Amino acid sequence: MVSSAEILAAFRELSNSKQLDRAELLELLQDGIMAALAKKYGPNVQAEVDIDEGRGDIRIVLLRTVVETVSDASREISLEDAQSFDEGFEPGDVLEEPLDFAAFGRAAVQAAKQRIIQRVREGERTKIRDEFSSKVGELLSGEVQQIERGKLVIMLNKFREAEAIIPYREQNHREHYHQGEPIRAALKRVEETPKGPRLILSRGDVLFVQALFKLEVPEMQQGIVEIRAGAREVGSRTKIAVFSRDDSIDPVGACVGLKGSRVQAVVNELGGELIDIVPWSSDPERFAKLALAPAKVARVFSDGVSRTIQAVVDEDQLSLAIGRNGQNVRLASELTGWKIDLYSSREWLEKGGDAALFAPLPGEEETEAVDMPDVPLSELAGISPVAVAVLEGAGFRMFNDIIDMDRDDFLRVPGMTPEEADRLVALIDELTEEGGAGLEGGQPAA
Numbered sequence: 001m002v003s004s005a006e007i008l009a010a011f012r013e014l015s016n017s018k019q020l021d022r023a024e025l026l027e028l029l030q031d032g033i034m035a036a037l038a039k040k041y042g043p044n045v046q047a048e049v050d051i052d053e054g055r056g057d058i059r060i061v062l063l064r065t066v067v068e069t070v071s072d073a074s075r076e077i078s079l080e081d082a083q084s085f086d087e088g089f090e091p092g093d094v095l096e097e098p099l100d101f102a103a104f105g106r107a108a109v110q111a112a113k114q115r116i117i118q119r120v121r122e123g124e125r126t127k128i129r130d131e132f133s134s135k136v137g138e139l140l141s142g143e144v145q146q147i148e149r150g151k152l153v154i155m156l157n158k159f160r161e162a163e164a165i166i167p168y169r170e171q172n173h174r175e176h177y178h179q180g181e182p183i184r185a186a187l188k189r190v191e192e193t194p195k196g197p198r199l200i201l202s203r204g205d206v207l208f209v210q211a212l213f214k215l216e217v218p219e220m221q222q223g224i225v226e227i228r229a230g231a232r233e234v235g236s237r238t239k240i241a242v243f244s245r246d247d248s249i250d251p252v253g254a255c256v257g258l259k260g261s262r263v264q265a266v267v268n269e270l271g272g273e274l275i276d277i278v279p280w281s282s283d284p285e286r287f288a289k290l291a292l293a294p295a296k297v298a299r300v301f302s303d304g305v306s307r308t309i310q311a312v313v314d315e316d317q318l319s320l321a322i323g324r325n326g327q328n329v330r331l332a333s334e335l336t337g338w339k340i341d342l343y344s345s346r347e348w349l350e351k352g353g354d355a356a357l358f359a360p361l362p363g364e365e366e367t368e369a370v371d372m373p374d375v376p377l378s379e380l381a382g383i384s385p386v387a388v389a390v391l392e393g394a395g396f397r398m399f400n401d402i403i404d405m406d407r408d409d410f411l412r413v414p415g416m417t418p419e420e421a422d423r424l425v426a427l428i429d430e431l432t433e434e435g436g437a438g439l440e441g442g443q444p445a446a
Contacts, residue, residue, distance in 0.1 A: 029058075034049070041062070041073075044072055047062050047063055047099075048096075061096050061097065063096060064094070065093075066078075066090065085097075124161050125196040128159070132187060132190050132197070136187050137207050138211060138214075140186070140201060141156070141184045142164065144180060144183055146179065147178075147179060149406070149425065149428050150168035152165060152166040154183060156199075162197075162199055163195070163196070164201055165201065166183075166203060167403075167404040169400065169404065170201065171203055171204050172234050172270070172271065174271055185201035185202055185208060186208040186211040187199060187200075188201060188202040204232075206231060209230065209238050209266065210227045210230055212266045212269055212270075213240070213262075213266060217254055219251075220254075223245070225242055225244050227240050228241050229280060229337075236273065237275075237327055238270075238274070238275050238331075239331045241278050241291070242254075242255055242277060242278075242279065242280060251279060252279055263277065276293055278291055284302050284309065284338055285300040285301070286300075288309040288332065291336050292329065295317045295320040295328065296313065296314070296317050297311050297312070297313050297317075307339060308338065308340075308341060309336070309339065309340045309341065310343065311342050312345055312348045313343070314345050375398065376398060376399075377392065377397060377401075380399060380427070382427045384420065384423075387420045387424065390413060390420070394413045402424065406425065
């Protein structure tokens with residue numbers, strides 16, 4: 001049987017590896033010893049545990065109350081048995097019986113070990129929640145530990161115990177990573193799972209762009225300049241609206257930096273993605289005018305009831321205002337939170353100018369450009385009708401609803417068999433690896 005000195009040495013090593021302080025270490029050890037005593041003597045056992053780190057000694061004293069008739073052997077001892085130790089014992093006295101740590105049985109030591117492991121895990125989970133719950137939107141760095149079904153598993157540099165992933169939908173699919181490569185991403189949310197908190201990171205959300213600007217712009221770190229709104233089509237274009245609390249500081253100029261150095265650092269991290277930086281305004285008409293940059297807007301009219309903006313541009317500015325496949329006006333609409341209807345000056349005059357004309361948003365009828373097309377599960381080859389029915393019964397109807405699910409997630413769906421779960425995981429592997437080329441009407445990822 002191991003000695004108390006060896007146990008203390010092992011726990012000191014555990015304390016260092018798990019970043020536990022001395023108080024936590026002693027509390028864990030005492031709790032584990034009490035679990036071992038409960039295993040050996042009963043659940044209501046009472047004892048004093050004194051740990052002397054300097055001498056490497058653990059002193060355990062079992063406390064039992066002297067009674068005429070024993071009703072709980074874990075905390076009581078009969079008068080007759082007590083008097084065999086000392087004839088002076090009377091009912092109500094407490095017998096103190098020193099215990100040798102080496103006398104613990106294997107089962108008791110195992111109980112102590114399990115209790116300590118459980119407490120360490122609970123402590124780690126609490127630390128992760130406390131550490132990251134207030135860091136949503138911040139930039140985190142690490143390295144790619146594993147790539148599975150299009151999902152990136154990340155080992156963080158400063159908190160390696162935390163489980164962190166970048167789901168398929170939170171990636172920029174123009175980027176390709178390999179195991180062991182360094183990576184940065186923004187914390188999007190902290191997700192609770194049966195195994196503890198999981199950090200969901202993103203390189204595809206506008207949060208990532210905002211986090212990069214906070215890193216590059218000192219005025220943002222000081223709280224003088226802030227990003228009030230953002231819109232992004234990952235891998236293509238981002239618009240952000242910035243505001244300065246100090247009238248002497250130009251928020252756009254602060255973000256651009258000397259000779260464009262600050263914005264260029266962000267563009268380089270995003271692989272050449274275009275970035276439009278515009279001033280934020282509380283006036284929706286002025287904000288819409290600014291958000292449509294780089295196009296020059298001649299006139300703007302707003303309807304507060306329907307939250308719709310009618311913007312009139314010159315003929316030579318119309319295509320610039322609309323953007324490729326309607327991207328510019330779509331991002332401007334998302335940035336402002338208002339629907340924007342665009343008219344050329346000729347169209348505006350032909351329709352009477354002041355008439356309430358609300359044409360469909362340019363490009364609105366087109367589906368948003370994404371790397372992985374979303375299609376109904378019923379249209380996917382490779383999924384049996386039974387599996388489709390089971391998934392739809394649980395609320396999963398589209399491919400993107402299941403793209404980040406793993407085998408355990410599928411098995412939690414009522415009616416799902418292990419065989420069907422394996423087939424679904426294999427199908428997701430195939431489709432994500434091919435960039436969606438296997439989907440009906442899908443295009444390979446860029």
